Amino acid sequence: MARKERVTKAQMKHICDELSDGRSLTKICQADDLPSWRTVLRWVQEDDDAHGMYRRARALQAEILRDQIIDLVEQPLPDDPKLAQAEVQRRRLEADQKDKYVRQLQPLGIRDKAEDKKDQMSGTITLKWNDVSES
Numbered sequence: 001m002a003r004k005e006r007v008t009k010a011q012m013k014h015i016c017d018e019l020s021d022g023r024s025l026t027k028i029c030q031a032d033d034l035p036s037w038r039t040v041l042r043w044v045q046e047d048d049d050a051h052g053m054y055r056r057a058r059a060l061q062a063e064i065l066r067d068q069i070i071d072l073v074e075q076p077l078p079d080d081p082k083l084a085q086a087e088v089q090r091r092r093l094e095a096d097q098k099d100k101y102v103r104q105l106q107p108l109g110i111r112d113k114a115e116d117k118k119d120q121m122s123g124t125i126t127l128k129w130n131d132v133s134e135s
Contacts, residue, residue, distance in 0.1 A: 007035050007043040012050050015040060016057035022064035062105035069095045069102075 007015075011034055018028040029037040044054045072091050077084040 006039050007047075007050065009049075011035065012040075012043070012053055016053045019054075019057040020060040020064070022061055022068070058105045062102040065098045065102050065105075069098050 015025070015028055015034065019025065025037045025040065029035065029040060034040075035043075044050045072095055075091075077087055
């Protein structure tokens with residue numbers, strides 16, 4: 001017996017396209033023609049194809065968030081020193097939060113491949129001590 005789809009491929013493609021554009025899943029799923037965000041996440045857990053599409057969309061979304069961080073940092077500050085200081089703190093908080101989220105979305109990089117994220121510090125190091133009492 002074939003399993004009934006909770007989310008159609010067309011709906012999933014639309015959702016992933018919107019995610020890739022930087023929108024949140026909860027906002028996307030408020031549309032009347034789409035299932036709830038809970039249904040989408042359950043479907044992503046159950047269906048391998050949906051999971052792959054979702055992971056790729058979230059990896060792309062991280063790139064948009066990186067651009068938003070750059071735009072945020074490059075915006076001019078207010079002329080008033082007190083307002084400027086407060087704005088710097090607000091931007092720092094927002095940038096830090098987005099940066100942390102980006103690292104969660106892309107643990108393996110934009111291509112989502114383990115071989116792209118090899119640990120540069122891995123390898124073998126051999127240490128050898130000479131016996132100083134021999135000299």
